[in-house]
Amino acid sequence: xxxxxxxxxxxxxxxDSLLARAGAIDAAPQNQKTLDGxxxxxxxxEPSTRTRMSFASAVARLGGTTITVDSVEGSSISxxxxxxxxxxxxxxYVDAIVLRHPKExxxxxxxxxxxxxxxxxxxxxxxxxxxxLLDLYTIRQSMPLKNIHIGLLGDLRYGRxxxxxAYALSNYNVTIHTIAPPTLELPESLVDELHRRGCTxxxxxxxxxxIPNLDVIYTTRIQRERFPDAASYYNVAESYRITPExxxxxxxxxxxxxxxxxxxxxxxxxxxxxxxxxFEQARNGVPVRMAMLEEVI
Amino acid sequence: MEDKxxxxxxxxxxxxxxxxxxxxxxxxxxxxMLGITGQTEEELSIATNVTSMTCGxxxxxxxxxxxxxxxxxxxxxxxxxxxxxxxxxxxxxxxxAEKKGVETPKLLYGIIKCTNSGCISNANEPIxxxxxxxxxxxxxxxxxxxxxxxxxxxxx
Ligand SMILES: [Zn+2]
Numbered sequence: 001x002x003x004x005x006x007x008x009x010x011x012x013x014x015x016d017s018l019l020a021r022a023g024a025i026d027a028a029p030q031n032q033k034t035l036d037g038x039x040x041x042x043x044x045x046e047p048s049t050r051t052r053m054s055f056a057s058a059v060a061r062l063g064g065t066t067i068t069v070d071s072v073e074g075s076s077i078s079x080x081x082x083x084x085x086x087x088x089x090x091x092x093y094v095d096a097i098v099l100r101h102p103k104e105x106x107x108x109x110x111x112x113x114x115x116x117x118x119x120x121x122x123x124x125x126x127x128x129x130x131x132x133l134l135d136l137y138t139i140r141q142s143m144p145l146k147n148i149h150i151g152l153l154g155d156l157r158y159g160r161x162x163x164x165x166a167y168a169l170s171n172y173n174v175t176i177h178t179i180a181p182p183t184l185e186l187p188e189s190l191v192d193e194l195h196r197r198g199c200t201x202x203x204x205x206x207x208x209x210x211i212p213n214l215d216v217i218y219t220t221r222i223q224r225e226r227f228p229d230a231a232s233y234y235n236v237a238e239s240y241r242i243t244p245e246x247x248x249x250x251x252x253x254x255x256x257x258x259x260x261x262x263x264x265x266x267x268x269x270x271x272x273x274x275x276x277x278x279f280e281q282a283r284n285g286v287p288v289r290m291a292m293l294e295e296v297i
Numbered sequence: 298m299e300d301k302x303x304x305x306x307x308x309x310x311x312x313x314x315x316x317x318x319x320x321x322x323x324x325x326x327x328x329x330m331l332g333i334t335g336q337t338e339e340e341l342s343i344a345t346n347v348t349s350m351t352c353g354x355x356x357x358x359x360x361x362x363x364x365x366x367x368x369x370x371x372x373x374x375x376x377x378x379x380x381x382x383x384x385x386x387x388x389x390x391x392x393x394a395e396k397k398g399v400e401t402p403k404l405l406y407g408i409i410k411c412t413n414s415g416c417i418s419n420a421n422e423p424i425x426x427x428x429x430x431x432x433x434x435x436x437x438x439x440x441x442x443x444x445x446x447x448x449x450x451x452x453x
Binding site: 006008080082083102103104105108109123124125126127192193 | 415416417421422423424437438441443445
């Protein structure tokens with residue numbers, strides 16, 4: 001039985017084959033009924049409407065059905081049932097479980113107790129492999145996944161999407177340029193690991209210094225809670241904002257990604273530029289999740 | 298009793314395990330890691346801060362003797378985390394029947410508490426903590442936290 005828990009469990013070949021499968025699905029979305037008669041539980045212990053809808057859509061397009069638990073309120077969870085017990089019981093109803101949970105490592109625990117495959121749809125500040133795969137898929141639509149210069153921008157300390165993306169990209173001989181406010185830099189342990197995996201990591205103070213070299217800008221939200229007061233937050237947020245003026249210096253073919261939802265990190269005027277790929281990125285969640293479901297069921 | 302070793306601070310045991318060359322002051326932690334408490338039944342002798350000569354250099358060490366129980370290598374290997382120079386002597390009828398060093402195990406279950414409060418291994422779930430011993434430190438197999446310093450204080 002196969003689970004999808006962390007992008008770290010994937011080798012380069014496995015990633016490539018999943019992305020290729022997602023591409024094939026994308027090219028002929030109506031012909032896939034590989035989950036006919038199968039049922040998938042969407043166990044969401046933390047609200048994430050988009051991820052839940054994206055998985056629900058993926059299951060439906062493959063001909064399967066979903067049952068959803070998206071509220072802790074009134075369920076046995078609020079009565080103190082362990083996740084281990086919930087997963088054991090739910091496993092007996094369905095063919096696979098998609099789990100979203102506030103605790104890090106929850107998906108790994110679930111995989112130890114489930115009798116059906118578990119797909120991690122995000123656990124706490126931990127892993128969210130479907131996001132990483134759809135990020136890679138979106139890059140791959142525009143350029144070959146090798147020797148890329150990618151700029152990671154924003155909160156790189158707590159932003160899990162950038163951590164797993166950076167890790168996954170280390171399979172492809174990339175150069176990672178980090179542009180983050182002080183105290184929100186990429187964790188040192190991750191930088192060490194990326195170096196060990198043969199990645200070049202370069203820090204920059206300002207996006208404008210490096211923009212002509214970038215093939216991809218991946219920008220993330222900077223949360224207001226990380227700052228002592230509103231003023232210091234606005235100052236920082238302003239200097240990490242992507243605008244058409246900043247993008248004037250961009251290389252031809254460069255793309256801008258964001259895991260969405262955004263909160264002012266990207267000027268809405270950027271939406272009109274050909275390099276804006278974040279809505280495409282969100283849309284890509286469906287074929288990528290279809291490929292993931294096919295892989296485990 | 299010709300074979301009875303002489304000159305030791307604590308008396309020799311007939312059968313059991315002697316863990317020698319424990320880092321000075323770490324004996325009680327060693328017992329805790331082995332699950333040996335005042336409530337368990339082993340007959341114990343503990344010596345701490347004993348003067349010892351290693352490679353001609355004088356230093357201090359702790360010794361733990363557990364009578365009537367042969368600790369398994371797996372049990373004792375956990376000690377390597379805090380005292381990599383410890384040695385294990387299995388005693389049968391006053392004689393050292395086996396002598397070995399400790400080795401750091403690759404996986405640690407239920408020994409270390411994860412430092413990440415958001416880790417599922419710290420929630421009320423029916424699992425033991427799980428760590429892989431890597432070059433970078435102890436890697437939590439649930440949440441990916443890596444513990445690099447002060448490992449002793451995270452021992453459960
Ligand atoms: Zn942990």
